[in-house]
Amino acid sequence: MPGPLDDDLTRPLEGAAEAASAEGPTGPAVGRDEWVARHGERITRRSGVAGTLEARLAAVPWWAWLTLLVAAACLVPVVSDSGYVRRVAFDTVVFMLLALGLNIVVGWGGLLDLGYVAFFGIGAYAYAMLASDQFGVHLPSIVAIPLVALIGFVAGWLVGLPSRRLTGDYLAIVTLFFFQIFLTFTNNGDDVFGRSLTNGPNGILDLDAFSFFGWTLSTTTAQGQFGIAYLYAAIVVFGIVYVALRLLNDSRTGRAWRSLREDPLAAELMGMPVNWLKLLAFAFGASVAALTGTLTAALNGSVFPQDFAFPLLIAVYTMVILGGAGSQLGVVIGAILISVLLEVLRDPGDSRSMFYMLALLALVGVFRLSRQLAVVLGGTIVLGFAARAVAGAIDDRWTEGMQGSGRVADWSSEWVIVPTQLASWIAPVTYIGLIALVLMLSLLHGWVRIAVLVPTLYLAAFVWENVMLAKPEPTRYVVLGAILVAVMIVRPNGLLGERRVEIV
Amino acid sequence: MLAVTGIALGLAEGWRELGQVTLNGIVAGNYFALGAVGLTLIFGVLRLINFAHGEFLTFGAYMMVLGNWLGFPLPVSMVVGVATTAVLGVVLEVGLWRPVRRKRVGELQLLLLALGLAFFMRNAIAFVAGPEDRAAGGNITAGVDLGPLRIGRTELIATAIGLTVILVVALVLRYSSLGRQTRALADSIQLAETTGIDTDRIVLVTWAASAGLAGLAGILYALPAGSVNPNLGFSLILSIFAAVIVGGVGNAYGALLGGLLIGLVQEWSTLVIDPAMKVAVGFAVLIAVLLLRPQGLFGHGRPVDR
Known part of the structure; x- marks a missing residue:
């Protein structure tokens, strides 16, 4: 476990420093377990050029990476004026957000949530119901967006509740069921007690565009191209979520999540409220997904059940696994790689x-x-x-x-x-x-x-x-599945995941 | 409780309707049960929730269609389907699962691997065979009257085969040396090893049996339905999961009974609610069992976590 405990274990005993200096700086320190003291190094160090490079890159502070990512995303419209490229950039930012949210559940909480995309869908549908003619409700965006994030949080909380007594694999089944029921409900929700809730496969149309203090973000330009304001809106949301999650991860709760993932039994013995922490991870992940849902719903101006299908779940999981569950930067890079790959596969050349x-x-x-x-x-x-x-x-x-x-x-x-x-x-x-x-x-x-x-x-x-x-369409899915399987076999911790040594 | 619900439904909706949905429930229950027993055995032996189990069902059904296409008579095609699926299970164990287990990857990674494999297999099948429905080859128009109730002839034959195989599986598990060894592994793989059981061999046999039974389940589903498509397995896997948990994870007899129970309950529910929401009923049963009796209805009171 990193942090204060490590220091306690490895701090030299009283007088050990003097004794050690007598033997010269290279000799083994008295009263200090070398193996334990070097434990941290062994986890991360690699030899050779790659190791040096890795150490340098790891020394770059997280906000520098974030700035780099955000700046790169902001520059996309400057580099290219093609509506297609801009739209792909928007989708990529959405994937980055989804991967960040899933990282809370899988990477930090260590829970397998197969209903994750359903929360994305719940966010989109919640926004659709709160800002369209479906029920005649038109909340201003500044109210609707936080409200949807809250709805996502509560929904995640409720779905996580049965997981109180469940271990990982039961949770996976329960959440997969939840996903299926979400799809069934959205597809058949056009006649609930004689009232149409979701319009079934026809979806909910004509959603309000985002509008802040009288300034409306139009979804298309005058030429009918992709409205660039949404790319910037997505980037702003991404920046806020990234920083918030970073702070959350460094907080007491974040450290507790990590210890929970490493060893639930030990965490429980240390007196951690394991069930509470699981629920919290679940709810935070669901909240981020729901928040992301508002972005796509507002841009598309519509929601359909088939937007939240199973392949999307696999795509987001592949991003998180490829990038390395647990590392925020890793999952974001994974999201960029997979998103670009899926776009590239559309074109044979x-x-x-x-x-x-x-x-x-x-x-x-x-x-x-x-x-x-x-x-x-x-x-x-x-x-x-x-x-x-x-x-x-x-x-x-x-x-x-x-x-x-x-x-x-x-x-x-x-x-x-x-x-x-x-x-x-x-x-x-x-x-x-x-x-x-x-x-x-x-x-x-x-x-x-x-x-x-x-x-x-x-x-x-x-x-x-x-x-x-x-056959480009099935090929994309086959490749996605193959990548997930291959990464699990070759490098289960992903590109930037925390490598761990087994302490025997 | 089941009986009380049944009587209440019978009084409310009429006995003939109840009889008809009960019959449908048994038909559905037998392929759930066949799918569930393989899933639960693999979980018991390897502690692996095989998300790709549904794709075994799909694979078996498609292999039968391939057999038909090659001109075999239907019973031969069915055997071909079951046998090739069993071989697929063994090949995946040797080529994928065993090397991965040797690497000692975590539980989460194994689950994700199974999930990725399921997705890969489903799309690979869609890729090779095409996403459209294909005729399964059974006669789906002929029907048989059982008193006031009506059942398709193919449905009746499929159910008979299914129930027979369920009985045979239960007897093999109970009385044969192989069945005892498998159950021993399901209890504790280390203890089984120390008593001199060849665990690698039993694991292979379990995969073959699990996949073969899944293939049979897929075939018995496809024949009365009349057609197969790549989503066949995925549409059934959730009910099969429910059956496994209701019966107590790792408990083979429980899975057999759980499959029949889930089939029955889901079909009964169609009397009261929209048939499209059947899956939600399975979910409700699952949640109720998990909250009230997490070891499953037929479990021995062993705790869920290992």
């Missing part, structure tokens, strides 16, 4: 480049700069050219189906077999074969593994070029 880049990065990450890397890369490239040459010699139609243009496409069309017409059995068979090969890789070691890796990589490229690019 971009996602082709992305695929080869990520494959190369992953290989370098696994093998470092070693002989094995050279063998794998060289083998894959040779295999590709050989396979394409053979296929081209048999029949020209087997190799002339490459769509799109650009340097990467030109290059890969020389390397991957892309038939003009794909027989219907090829897609499923190669796809399943690829999954089987990947599963097999986890069982192999040494040179056999490298020998299998080469055809696996080529098959992956084949499947990507021929099968995945043709």
Whole structure:
């Protein structure tokens, strides 16, 4: 446990400093457990250039990172005047907020909340009901937004209540149920005791735009493009939430959450109100999600049940896990990466480049700069050219189906077999074969593994070029699921998560 | 309590209607039960809530459709579906779960891995087979009259198969050496190991059984329904979770009875409320059980936390 306790354990005994100085500065200190004293270092230090770089980066204060993030987000409209880019920037900030909220529950509280997106939906629907003609209520934004955050807090509190006696996995099931019921209710809420609450699948339309003290943030510009004011509104909310959560994390409650996550039993023995803390984490996360819901609801001017579906939950979880649960900066970076990735996958040309880049990065990450890397890369490239040459010699139609243009496409069309017409059995068979090969890789070691890796990589490229690019929508979900699984296996603590050593 | 509710419903809504929904409840209950027993066994043995269990149901149903497409007769296709799903369970254990367990990752990470796997599998199935409904191959028009009640012929056959398999599973668990070893593992994997049980082998058998039964559940759901789609498993998994918890997590007999109970209660509720809200009834039962009797209705009073 960091903090004061650590100091107590590692403080030298009376007179130890004198005794130690007698042995010189490098000798082991008397009365001081070296292993315990260096405990903190061992957690974080890595050797080499990476370690130094990491230490430097870790020394940058959190507000500098926040300023950098906010400044970068603010500059997006300056760099690009495309409505599409601005809208993507807005969505990314929304994802950043959602990831921050989920980080409270998962990263700090250590609870698995599978109903998180439902709170996002509750926020959006609450705003819709408080600021539209649905019930004829038109609260000013300055009242409606905090009220929705409060509603989210209370909703989280109520859903968390059964978790009083539940361990992690029960909670996951209960919250998943809650999510499903939220969806059922919003989809069928057009006839509750003869009164329409949610309008069912038709959603609630014509919401009020944000309006502060008579100044309305219009959702579109005069040219019908995305209203830039909402991007700045989202950034302001993000900044406030980030700072507030930072302070919360450094507070007594934040420290209690961390100890709860590390070891609930020990935390309870220390006299911590475990149930109270769990509920609090849950409610804070739900509150942030609901607050975020107001942003999207006000910008879209409408809410629909299908806006809050299961893939969104997986996306937010992938962001938090990839970035590293527990680290605010980490989850925000995870949100940016996943949000951009999901956008890139919409376009075949971009996602082709992305695929080869990520494959190369992953290989370098696994093998470092070693002989094995050279063998794998060289083998894959040779295999590709050989396979394409053979296929081209048999029949020209087997190799002339490459769509799109650009340097990467030109290059890969020389390397991957892309038939003009794909027989219907090829897609499923190669796809399943690829999954089987990947599963097999986890069982192999040494040179056999490298020998299998080469055809696996080529098959992956084949499947990507021929099968995945043709269906962008399911591909995005498959990639999302694959990333979540891969991160859990390769680096369960994420990119910036706190690495911990097991104290045996 | 169940009987009292039943009588009250019968008086209020008429006995014929009650009989009909009871019949529907038993039909639904048998595939819930088959799904739940596999889920609860895996939880008991590995302490893993397998969120991807619903996708086993989907996979089994699709493999049966594939068998039909290859021209096998329906019973053979059903066997193909169950067998391939069992193999999938074993492959995932060997290729994914065992390596991950060796790394000693935390409980939260395992749950998230299962969640990611479920999402991946569902979309991979949608990817290969297409998102549209596909015909399951059973005859869904023929019906059988049982006195004043009516049941589809395929439904009747599916229910008969389901109830038979439930009985066989219960007997195997109770009397065979394999069943005893599995239950021993579910009680405590360390104790089982010290008594000389080959735990790795039993874990593999449990995965095969769990996935195979899930595949069968998917098939028995798809045949009377007439069609399969990639969301088949996800639409059932919550009720299956409810069945597992109601029966007491890790308790195989409890899961069988819990499945039947959830099926019955959800179908009864359609007499009173909008059928679309069926899932909410399952949730209400789940919450009630969790608050009043967290070890499950058929649990032995062991505490929930390990």
